[in-house]
Amino acid sequence: MKSHTEYLVMETPERRAMVNITPRVAEAVKKSGIREGLVLVNAMHITASVFINDDESGLHHDYDVWLERLAPHAPTSQYRHNDTGEDNADAHLKRQVMGREVVVAITGGRLDFGPWEQIFYGEFDGRRKKRVLVKVLGD
Amino acid sequence: MKSHTEYLVMETPERRAMVNITPRVAEAVKKSGIREGLVLVNAMHITASVFINDDESGLHHDYDVWLERLAPHAPTSQYRHNDTGEDNADAHLKRQVMGREVVVAITGGRLDFGPWEQIFYGEFDGRRKKRVLVKVLGD
């Protein structure tokens, strides 16, 4: 069994953003030399997500509007978490809807993806450095 | 380390449906000969889900009503994604709530499940062929 670990550094200038990290994950898989296995990709911060969906800017706008409706940022006083001095309780909620991690199959040395699958980093409380873990496991 | 890969083909006659795929996943695990390991089961399309819950038709009805309340299909013009000519933006949202994938433990050659766990394919934009990936990894 082989394994390979990488940490991607993310820093978005906006509070909320969605960034396509598929090429960076594919590169980590290639470097690992693993032909058959799994790759785990997860946000290491709890106000961010890693998810798989379509690389279409209209859809990303729809996600943003929808998440804001399900878990509004303001008024920040509606959340008890924000009594700690934070203003990001909504980001913790949004991240649960979008998910922390994805696990992707590696077949024949490549990400075994359907036609439209792309891996995104979803940021809900940005403007600072965060990390994404890529762990490749297999043979 | 051994691995085994299968692609299940799904085609539901309705736009939205939930299909129990547990027997097909169990069959793939059996074929793999793997006794201790993990199996990843994921939708390869981004308007469909794989999730684990109860095989109870009333509950599936409740999921359908609830998802339609959280992310309504109509009016389709409310979503920017639909400006591309699609009418399935809501399906991309519903799939995030229900999830893309499950990872299940294999112990003693079998799916290591609690009493009510069953694996479902959740379709939110059906009436065409889609695939589900089953990747078994272990010894």
Place this chain on the structure above:
Amino acid sequence: MKSHTEYLVMETPERRAMVNITPRVAEAVKKSGIREGLVLVNAMHITASVFINDDESGLHHDYDVWLERLAPHAPTSQYRHNDTGEDNADAHLKRQVMGREVVVAITGGRLDFGPWEQIFYGEFDGRRKKRVLVKVLGD
């Protein structure tokens, strides 16, 4: 390849609760002797979750209020699942938002976590014994 399996028994006195199980998962990883690999942690019951977020009681209160707004417990008659004699349809819905499972990387023999990541058992229909599966896989 090595593997290690444990079943944690959970029993919360309240209907809904969030319990930090990180020390128990870390202990299972240590026992496994695995240095590089993955650990799957999943609820074996379909009205409970395993998720990763912050160990902050204000946030847990916010999750509880938010989930109750997205998928209210009462009136129980609004859910067809409850026609079976259950009153826990809302718990099945809440668990989909919070997720069934997490997969965590093991690097150098330890849970490879960001600064605030902690693993929680989320109970939405408690007051009885349930199990959480911990499956460690690697070398």
